[in-house]
Amino acid sequence: MNTLLRHLAALVVGLLPLLPAAAQTVDPTQLPPVDSVFIPKASAPSRDRIEVTWTIAKGYYLYRHRISVQPLGGFEAGALQLPDGDKHHDEFFGDVQTYRGSVTAVLQGKASGDAVTLRIKYQGCADAGVCYPPQTRTISVALPPASDAGGDSGFAAFGKSLAGNAQNSGGLIGNQAATPLPPEQAFRIEAIADGGSKLLLRMTPAKGYYLYRDKLKLKLSGDSGIHLGTPQLPKATQHHDDHFGDVAVYFGETMVSVPLQRSHDRAANVVLDAEWQGCQDGGLCYPVMRNRFNLALPAGASTQQTKAVASAPAQTAITAAAATAAVAASGAATPNDIAPAAASSTATPTATAPASTTPDPVAPANRVGFLTALLFALLGGVILNLMPCVLPVLSLKALSLVQGGASQSHAKRHAVFYTFGILAAMAALWLAVVLLQRAGHVAGWGFWLQSPLIVSALGLLMFALGLSLSGVWALPGFAPQRLAAASNEDSARGDFLTGLLAVMVATPCTGPFMGLALAYAFTAPAAMTLLVLLMLGLGLALPVLLIAFVPALAKRMPRPGAWMDTLKQLLAFPMYLTAIWMLWTLAHQRGADAVLGWGVAAIALTFALWAWPRARWGKVTAIIGLLLCGLAMAAITRLPPPATVASSSTNADSRMQPWTPRRLADLRARHKVVFVNMTADWCITCKVNEKAVFGTEAFRKSLEQHDAVYLAGDFTNEDPEIAAFLQAHGAVGVPLYVVYPRSGGAGELLQTVLTTGLVDAALARAAAK
Numbered sequence: 001m002n003t004l005l006r007h008l009a010a011l012v013v014g015l016l017p018l019l020p021a022a023a024q025t026v027d028p029t030q031l032p033p034v035d036s037v038f039i040p041k042a043s044a045p046s047r048d049r050i051e052v053t054w055t056i057a058k059g060y061y062l063y064r065h066r067i068s069v070q071p072l073g074g075f076e077a078g079a080l081q082l083p084d085g086d087k088h089h090d091e092f093f094g095d096v097q098t099y100r101g102s103v104t105a106v107l108q109g110k111a112s113g114d115a116v117t118l119r120i121k122y123q124g125c126a127d128a129g130v131c132y133p134p135q136t137r138t139i140s141v142a143l144p145p146a147s148d149a150g151g152d153s154g155f156a157a158f159g160k161s162l163a164g165n166a167q168n169s170g171g172l173i174g175n176q177a178a179t180p181l182p183p184e185q186a187f188r189i190e191a192i193a194d195g196g197s198k199l200l201l202r203m204t205p206a207k208g209y210y211l212y213r214d215k216l217k218l219k220l221s222g223d224s225g226i227h228l229g230t231p232q233l234p235k236a237t238q239h240h241d242d243h244f245g246d247v248a249v250y251f252g253e254t255m256v257s258v259p260l261q262r263s264h265d266r267a268a269n270v271v272l273d274a275e276w277q278g279c280q281d282g283g284l285c286y287p288v289m290r291n292r293f294n295l296a297l298p299a300g301a302s303t304q305q306t307k308a309v310a311s312a313p314a315q316t317a318i319t320a321a322a323a324t325a326a327v328a329a330s331g332a333a334t335p336n337d338i339a340p341a342a343a344s345s346t347a348t349p350t351a352t353a354p355a356s357t358t359p360d361p362v363a364p365a366n367r368v369g370f371l372t373a374l375l376f377a378l379l380g381g382v383i384l385n386l387m388p389c390v391l392p393v394l395s396l397k398a399l400s401l402v403q404g405g406a407s408q409s410h411a412k413r414h415a416v417f418y419t420f421g422i423l424a425a426m427a428a429l430w431l432a433v434v435l436l437q438r439a440g441h442v443a444g445w446g447f448w449l450q451s452p453l454i455v456s457a458l459g460l461l462m463f464a465l466g467l468s469l470s471g472v473w474a475l476p477g478f479a480p481q482r483l484a485a486a487s488n489e490d491s492a493r494g495d496f497l498t499g500l501l502a503v504m505v506a507t508p509c510t511g512p513f514m515g516l517a518l519a520y521a522f523t524a525p526a527a528m529t530l531l532v533l534l535m536l537g538l539g540l541a542l543p544v545l546l547i548a549f550v551p552a553l554a555k556r557m558p559r560p561g562a563w564m565d566t567l568k569q570l571l572a573f574p575m576y577l578t579a580i581w582m583l584w585t586l587a588h589q590r591g592a593d594a595v596l597g598w599g600v601a602a603i604a605l606t607f608a609l610w611a612w613p614r615a616r617w618g619k620v621t622a623i624i625g626l627l628l629c630g631l632a633m634a635a636i637t638r639l640p641p642p643a644t645v646a647s648s649s650t651n652a653d654s655r656m657q658p659w660t661p662r663r664l665a666d667l668r669a670r671h672k673v674v675f676v677n678m679t680a681d682w683c684i685t686c687k688v689n690e691k692a693v694f695g696t697e698a699f700r701k702s703l704e705q706h707d708a709v710y711l712a713g714d715f716t717n718e719d720p721e722i723a724a725f726l727q728a729h730g731a732v733g734v735p736l737y738v739v740y741p742r743s744g745g746a747g748e749l750l751q752t753v754l755t756t757g758l759v760d761a762a763l764a765r766a767a768a769k
Helices: 002-018 322-329 370-384 390-404 406-436 452-469 488-506 516-523 526-550 563-570 572-590 592-611 616-637 647-653 661-669 684-694 697-705 722-730 756-768
Strands: 040-045 047-056 060-063 068-071 076-077 086-090 094-099 102-113 115-122 124-126 135-142 153-155 187-193 200-207 209-212 217-221 227-228 235-241 245-250 254-264 268-276 278-280 289-297 317-319 656-658 672-677 708-714 734-740
Touching: 040 115, 040 135, 047 060, 047 068, 047 115, 060 086, 068 076, 068 102, 135 563, 187 268, 187 289, 200 209, 200 268, 217 227, 370 516, 370 526, 406 488, 406 526, 452 488, 452 572, 452 592, 452 616, 488 526, 516 526, 563 572, 572 592, 592 616, 661 672, 661 708, 661 734, 672 684, 672 722, 672 756, 684 756, 697 708, 697 756, 708 756, 734 756
Parallel strands: 656 708, 672 708
Antiparallel strands: 040 047, 040 153, 047 102, 060 094, 060 124, 068 115, 076 102, 086 094, 115 135, 187 200, 200 254, 209 245, 209 278, 217 268, 217 317, 227 254, 235 245, 268 289, 672 734
16 A cells, blocks of 8 residues: 555656646736836947847747837838747737747848937737737937947937937837726726716726726616616717727716616615726726616606606616717717717727727617516526436436435435525525626626636546445445435435535536526626525426425335445446546646646545545545645646637537637628627537537538628636626626627527527528618
8 A cells, every 4th residue: 555655646746747837817907017027228230230129027928920110210221120939829819929038129221310219019928828018119229420330339228218318318208107006096986876867977097097988888777667868978088099999088087977767756776887997008908897886866757757868768788889879879969078989899909908899789688577587597497407417416316316215204305405405506606696796707607617626626526426326435325325324414414415516517507598587687686686596496406396295206206225226336427427528628728737637636536535434544545645636636726728728619610710809890890690609618508509500511501591600709718808798798608699680780699509490590580681
């Protein structure tokens, strides 16, 4: 045993260094100033040669194709000469070349003066996974006298003031962005109720910061009789930035008045969700920011009784761009002189810009009421039992029912604690979603499977349960052969944990009725969200409850016997298959090294489970095995995503183009029919649809017949752009299917479970519009 232990420890220690260090998630506001990591200097060794050298800090790199040097006069230059860089595959630009340490660009030409002003552009990133926006600087370089071409060269020392050393400064002209402020200091957003029929939003960017007008999005909830009118937006400043081009922005304090449309005059409590985005002038651009304001509205006149806002369309959510367009279309003037809207719906951020554009129009989904959402949640939970991702759950349920077959009281007890486990998991999901949404994140059904740690842990759990069913180790209250000896406490604990596990492994799937119910839940007030999720859990547990509490159904259940051991061993194989599926998902999230780390963790866990029931030495060695398992899991969490992360189905499908906001906008501008598929490798419903529909010849012919383009976005790992797209369409997760018509009108949302006929009909409607 000592020899085996030494070999296992040596294996793990030898393998761990092979797992590369992770690219840590870095807040852009925590990056050092760009001018401290990419330091340009310019010099002129001779009158016909100018050199620009960048000193690059350790852990950072510059893109070769993003470097340019342009003389603004006094020098006729040829093409810029740059050395070959290191080959690098970039998630934004594809196959590129990069520079580390330093790089020198050379311009050769003919001088016509004693100094040259250069406009230099460059862009770089940190190894930690965050990129700076494109940078532009102006540098003045003094040239050697014409009579002394070989004399001392002019030297542009970065950071000197041009005015302070006018003869030979090479000083930087333009913005040198200071260290970015935290978001809450850079942008202050406040909302109040201005009487009963109007809201006021005050936006105050700090000095040197600005907010995009067309990134403002407002949504009102809490009272079905009160809706947002058209916001009255002040005139914005036209501004050009490197993220979205020519845009309208607000630099100073800005007041936005939002009229309300009311169907009653009672006082009410409402919730205003605000979303905005801003940048540091000449510096970093911040991700989309959100806040929720709980507002108490006093009594106010119904819009049926006043004409104050009668012309504004009733709506629960509105974007600034939509508000501008609505006013322009109606020809109505506003007191605050709304400026023309920038075309932000088609503008695309550069690779470094935070992911969020004004969403493409989509036909509104069927909005259900609270009682309907509860009914749909119950039905959706029942149907979820039949979805393919619940195969391991069905196995666990089968064991629970078989164990309960000994008596009616056993069956009831198993069913009740199993249901408690499901409801507890739903409550935990509700709490996580509420906390994440309030922190500004997108969280919905199955979001935790984007975490490689959770995916690998679930895979290990399924593997361990399979080993238990195969007889390698015994879990009290779980294995049928221990039923007679197990205490009620053990049995209750096992059933409760089975319920928890049922929810965790069911979340990769969605089914009929679930979409509308969850869409309501994740946009409703927190209390209603909890009730809808609990009703969904009740539906998931309902078949077991019916069998346990309806005697006629219970009598049809088989009685315990020797066949239970055979059934137990057979049910181990769905567990192993689920573990393999989790491992396959992990490979797409973190690459082959993660598979190696998971294999080491699985071996260490198996060793620990085998050793635990042995003599006293068994528990000590089992603890060592668990520690080795933990080390291997920790190594997985430190792994960066592969150089290119794409859904396996999208890689295999030559008809598919990767989804980006820019590509979708371009195709819509060209009046193409576009089918958008938002998918993920951990989403079983997605995989079933891709196999049964998107991978068929019928789908290919339908695309050709309707001259349609198929775009797919991969949400296997976190993707802010896809998260924003899902959120804009009211989706609670993947899959999401949207068909955009040729006319450029609103897109059509499709149901989550597809058929070739349903898709062909949707494409035909889009082509005919």
